Amino acid sequence: MPAQGTLMRTQHAVGITSYGAYVPRWRVRTEAIAACWGRETSRVPIRAKSVPGPDEDTATMSIEAAQNALRRVDIPPGQIRAVWVGSESKPYAVKPTSTIVAEVLGLTPFVSAADMEFACKAGSEAMQTAIAYVGSGMAPYALAIGMDTAQSQPGDSLEYTAAAGGAAFLFGRAEQAAAEIEGSLSYVTDTPDFFRHAHQHYPQHGQRFTGDMAYFHHSLHATRALLDELGRTPKDYRWAVFHQPNPKFVRRLAKELGFGKEQIEPGFLVPLIGNTYAGSSLLGLAAVLDIAEPGDRILFTSYGSGAGSDSMSIVVTPRLRALRNGVPSVRDYIARRREIGDYGLYLRLMKKIHRE
Amino acid sequence: MRPVSIIGVGQTPVGEHWQKSLRELAVEAVQAALADAGVERPDALFAGNMLSGGLCEQENLATLVADFSGFPGIEALKIEAACASGGAVVRAAHMVVASGAHDLVVAVGVEKMTDLGGDGVTSGLATAADADYEAAHGITFTALNALLMRLYMERYGYARRDFSPFVITAHENGVHNPQAMFREAIDEKDFLDSPMVAEPISILDSSPVCDGAAAVVLCPTEKARSFTERPVQILASATATDTIGLGPRKDPLWFESAYLSAQRVYQQAGVSPKDINFFELHDAFTIVSALSLEACGFAERGQGVRFAQECNIHRNGKLPISTQGGLKARGHPVGASGTYQILEVVDQLRGRAGEAQLGNVRIGMAQSIGGMASVAVTHLLGVEV
Amino acid sequence: MNLPRYRRLQPAFYRLQAARCTACRQVHFPSRTRCLGCGSASMEPVRLSGQGRVLSFARMLHAARGFQDSVGSLTALIELREGVRLVAQLTDVEPDGIGIGQEVEMVLRRLRSDAEQGLIVYGYKFRPVLKRQAGAQAQS
Incomplete structure (x- = not known):
């Protein structure tokens, strides 16, 4: 059944004016985690x-990513009228991260700000909302951030991949953008594959239920609907970026959709740094923009538990080159690494050691 | 203004006084000083202290000490100038007597540090720096001094071991002071082996956390002889300040407050550095000793450490320092240290320093430094002619 | 750190807001209302670049209350491009990775270690300037 009328259209054409990424420098070797829990170290994903x-959290990391986005362009702070941070690791349970970011960036006080929550889809949800703000004419520019310091229960399988990082995207009118949004849609159902209660520290997940019924179902349907709406096929895209919970899922999803290895390669970061949750697909998109050329078409599909996907078709304009002005790239952050093999230090960095 | 003399001194031993409170320490020193002076009731009492509020939850300190010393009714005020509080309280008492406002004034420096644990004291000491721009960033007071020490080593080409003479001399002299906290000599190996507090500053570069109180009684010089045969005159007294933070200074390795207050006392007394027989300096850290020697004109810039290496600071040297152990070995109960210095200069000039006694001394200098030398109080004392 | 004080400090802690003398152009951090250089009382706010170099550094092995994570970390005296000097903590660097003269840049981080219990105090720290891969820029 071909999807019809599912594309979300804006009043004005919208594009990505700028972007910035952040990944912290610490890396923990997953064999250290496996060794602690008596698992086979050769089987880590x-x-x-x-x-x-x-001294880092979602706020400090969001700030650096957003600063990188603003350093690439010269836009008066008063023109940026919205800041949204999508995350499931908020520094405060109640108190917006987005106001901290806006204050540090000097965007306050006439700015809309809120935190978005939708598991790993929170960042792309912030992007959709920013597109709507700019597309409706409510704001000349809007900033959307997806960032996480993903939490996982010690000993849980998530512990091998739950990682920290993310990216910020500044949206503006397409005419001045580095990449244009050709179309986007959202696909959402009530699929309880992964959740956390207010007073729990760590999420629970549905093990194998998180696969076919959750990640694959939503990613596939959202992407296929978008391609149908736009009358495109994977061949029309030079690059594709998906949410990246682990390497296996991403490879299978790309294959099922008909995207080749070379199409996903530049944005495929989970083997290098793990799953950055709400930051995952955004960081992948930032990595693609780091190397994309004018005219390149990018397919972007996020996934968040609970569950849903945002899918977007993006085409690069000649203005993207002007953004390569010495601001650190995703690869710069990935290359900057201090590796630790000490599970105790890992627990300390993750603030899991309770002190009174 | 009229000349002022010190007619009596009193102190508690310096150390960890688990059985004595802030008020007990202060009262003990005040009573000892008044007994030494033969004074029954002073006209006023000034209490020098840095941390009574933060560490002991007690402000209105001077009133408390006056009350428990048995003198409710007299004028009493607390004087605070961070680690220079003990010098500042003598300066305040001196101004009051010199002005003619009062005749008999007791100045007591007191600090009770051991009631609060390590990180509480570390936080308390950090309040001597800029609360918003240094302490709130978790930068300890020792770390600020360590920044100066590394800069000094780098600029003038010294190694850590070059600072050891300050420490070895202080401990050597502390052996002869029954009131000192540390009465054991140490050698260069001990110094080099001591653990780091804020690299490059080690435990042995630093003065210890401790309790203590010292008091002196002041009166007009013209009346001094009616109390004691051996009064000591305050030849000069001066305080000067600098920026509270290290950042805004033209040269972080120059203690402008120490320089200005020293220049002022030299001018007041009509003397120069070569006239000074010995110097109780603020050896809270070895780097502070070096910079204090340079600011006061005893050594050229960058030569403070060399001055110590050349044995000048030894008790038989050109300028003995820390003659009864200094802040390093006698101990550094912060708001009391400046008063201990004055008391020790008085003892030396009166010939009452016991085994620590220097031969043939007529003019002694004491300099108490607060914060990152953001304030310095300097006194010159002399035996009356 | 209490709430009103934190709110007042935000311009300096978040954005290195300083004061520049309109008469002699000297920049002061922290801000002051009277110029230390010329005595003028006419000052204007400016935002510092956050780019500077290390004049001296120290490694703290003891920390003040609420700063446990600072044990083993580095503190530095830094001179910014504007000629302003300040003392700040360094981050994302080990002792063998720092030296006098090293170029550093401001980043915003949590200052205190007791954030889980109350107000999270964010403020400036500095880190060695992040290395860029030559290849990434050559593509432009």
């Missing part, structure tokens, strides 16, 4: 994952 420093 990735070799190392990113971990925040003791």
Whole structure:
């Protein structure tokens, strides 16, 4: 059944004016985690994952990513009228992260700000909302951030991949953008594959239920609907970026959709740093923009538990080159690494050691 | 202004006084000083202290000490200038007597540090720096001094071991002071082996956390002889300040407050550094000793450490320092240290320093430094002619 | 750190807001209302670059209350491009990775270690300037 009328259209054409990324420098070797829990160290899904420093959290990381986005362009702070931070690791349970970011960036006080929560889809949800703000004419520019210091229960399988990082995207009118949004849609159902209660520290997940019924179902349907709406096929895209819970899922999803290895390669970061949750697909998109050329078309599909996907078709304009002005790239952050093989230090960095 | 003399001194031993409170320490020193002076009731009492509020939850300190010393009714005020409080309280008492406002004034410096644990004291000491721009960033007072020490080593080409003479001399002299906290000599190996507090500053570069109180009684010089045969005159007294933070200074390795207050006392007394027989300096850290020697004109810039290496600071040297152990070995109960210095200069000039006694001394100098030398109080004392 | 004080300190802690003398152009951090250089009382707010170099550094092995994570960390005296000097904590660097003269840049981090219990105090720290891969820029 071909999807019809599912594309979300804006009043004005919208694009990505700028972007910025952040990944903390700490990496924990997953064999250290496996060794602690008596697992076979050869069976870990990735070799190392990113971990925040003791003085870092979603707010500080969002700030650096957003600063990178603003350093690439010259836009008066008063023109940026919205800041949204999508995350499931908020520094405060109640108190917006977005106001901290807005204050540090000097965007206060006439700015809309809120935190978005939708598991790993929170960042792309912030992007959709920013597109709507700019597309409706409510704001010349709007900033959307997806960032996490993902939490996992010690000993849980998530512990091998739950990582820290994310990216910020500044949206503006398409005419001045570095990449244009050709179309986007959202696909959401009530699929309880992963959740956390207010007073729990760590999420529970549905093990194998998180696969076919959750990640694959939503990612596939959202992407296929978008391609149908736009009358495109995977061949029309030079690059594709998905949410990246682990390497296996991403490879299978790309294959099922008909995207080749070379199409997903530049944005495929989970083998290098792990799953950065709400930051995952955004960081992948930032990595693609780091190397994309004018005219390149990018397919972007996020996934968040609970569950849903945002899918977008993006085409690069010649203005993207002007953004390569010395601001650190995703690869710069990935190359900056301090690796640790000490599970105790890992627990300390993750603020899991309770002191009174 | 009229000349002022010190007619009596009193102190508690310096150390960890688990059985004595802030008020007990202060009262003990006040009573000892008044007994030494033969004074029954002073006209006023000034209490020098840095941390009574933060560490002991007690402000209105001077009133408390006056009350428990048995003198409710007299004028009493607390004087605070961070680690220089003990010098500042003598300066305040001196101004009051010199002005003619009062005749008999007791100045007591007191600090009770051991009631609060390590990180509480560390936080308390950090309040001597800029609360918003240094302490709130978790930068300890020792770390600020360590920044100066590394800069000094780098600029003038010294190694850590070059600072050891300050420490070895202080401990050597502390052996002869029954009131000192540390009465054991140490050698260069001990110094080099001591653990780091804020690298490059080690435990042995630093003065210890401790309790203590010292008091002196002041009166007009013209009346001094009616109380004691051996009064000591305050030849000069001066305080000067600098920026509270290290950042805004033209040269972080120059203690402008120490320089200005020293220049002022030299001018007041009509003397120069070569006239000074010995110097109780603020050896809270070895780097502070070096910079204090340079600011006061005893050594050229960058030569403070060399001055110590050349044995000048030894008790038989050109300028003995820390003659009864200094802040390093006698101990550094912060708001009391400046008063201990004055008391020790008085003891030396009166020939009452016991085994620590220097031969043939007529003019002694004491300099108490607060914060990152953001305030310095300097006194010159002399035996009356 | 109490709430009103934190709110007042935000311009300096978040954005290195300083004061520049309109008469002699000297920049002061922290801000002051009278110029230390020329005595003028006419000052204007400016935002510092956050780019500077290390003049001296120290490694703290003891920490004040609420700063446990600072044990083993580095503190530095830093001179910013504007000629302003300040003392701040360094982050994302080990003792073998720092030296006098090293170029550093401001980052915003949590200052205290007791954030889980109350107000999270964010403020400036500095880190060695992040290395850029030559290849990434050559593509432009």
